Amino acid sequence: MRFATYTAEGETFYGAVTDTGMIALNDACPQWATLYDVIAAGALTELEKxxxxxxxxxxxxxxxxxxxxxxxxLCVGVNFPDRNAEYKDGSAQPKYMSLFPRFASGFTGHGQNLVRPPENYTLDYEGEVAIVIGKGGRRISQDDAYDHIAALTLSNEGTIRDWVRHAKFNVTQGKNWDKSGAIGPWLVPFTDAKQLDDARILTRVNGEIRQDDVLSRMMFPIRREIEYISTFMTLQPGDIIITGTPTGAGARFDPPRYLKPGDVVEVEVEGIGTLRNGVEDEVTS
Structure with missing residues (x-):
């Protein structure tokens, strides 16, 4: 079963996704105001029932x-070997993963447009799998890591490339423009390692495949991500980890192929779904 947050009739709901529409579950679950609260309570199974x-x-x-x-x-950067090679700095696989924060305001939903700001046109795409923590913990072992995942979803971790270069060691500015990325369309409960191991991720722009890889090639597998992150911070239910993007982002073409209004980006992983977004310019007053 799939679960989503959505708006209808001027209100926000959460519920189950079906082939014919949404089953709103807010009224049946007044103890959980949002889907985040459902995750925090460990109640996805109850929602299914x-x-x-x-x-x-x-x-x-x-x-x-x-x-x-x-x-x-939290987002994991440069996590596929070909992605590492894109930097052309001769570096081997790093000992530790790169991490940076993103905020919910930087993401929109499936079917909505990514927003390109007037300050800079270098809006880029990054297709990724995102995991949602269901059971908190500190210093979680790799063997136990999957026990802490509640659900899976997808992310287009959109980036304003020029703004990640505004400081020597900081990408936060380029990664947090309002509605520059997307997470969705829904949550798929995590029940089996096969949902992640060897899962294939595809990113298309206007139907053209730009990114194509399998999660088993990650330099830092998801089990390791959970282990490493939980070493320095206590993971909590509802935390999202965006796990890394393959090679093929627009910045790495010559010339770069940044997103522009009218483009359509699709991120697809079998067993999770397809996240689809258009692109528009921000309307300013």
């Missing part, structure tokens, strides 16, 4: 960022 016998509530709706009130989003 509640949705099993309910009719579709909405057929006309808009997907929102799947956990719009997620307080902590």
């Amino acid at each position: 509640l949705a099993a016998d309910k009719p579709v509530s909405h057929t006309d709706f808009i997907y929102e960022m799947v956990l719009p009130n997620a307080p902590r989003i």
Whole structure:
């Protein structure tokens, strides 16, 4: 089953996704105000049971960022060998992973447009798998890491490339423009290692495959990411880890192929789904 945050009739809901529409579950679960609260309570299984016998509530709706009130989003950078080679600095695999924070305001939902700001045109795409922590912990071992995942989703970790160069050791500015990326369309409960091991990730721009790789080639596998991150911070239910993007982002073409209004970006992983977004210029007053 799949779970999403969405708006319909001027209100925000969370619920189960079906082939014919959304089953709203807010009223059935007043103890959980948002999908984030469901995750924090470890209640995705209960949501599945509640949705099993309910009719579709909405057929006309808009997907929102799947956990719009997620307080902590961590991204793993340069996590595929070909991606590392793109930097052409002769470096081997680093000993430790690169990490940076993103904020929920930088993401929109499936079907909505990524926003290119007027300050800079270098909006780029990065297709990635994102995991949502369901069970908190500190110093989690790799053997136990998957036990701490509640759900999977997808991310287009959109970046304003010129703004990641504004400081010597800092990419935060280029990674947090409002609605420059997307997370969704929905959460898929994590039940089996096969959902991640050897999963293939594809990113298309206007139907053209730009990124194509398998998660087993990650320099820092997801088990290691959870182990490493939980060494210095206590992971909490609802934390999102965006796990790394393959080679093929627009900045690495010659000349670069940045996103422009009218483009359509799709991030696809079998068993999770397809995250699709258009692109528009920000409207300023």
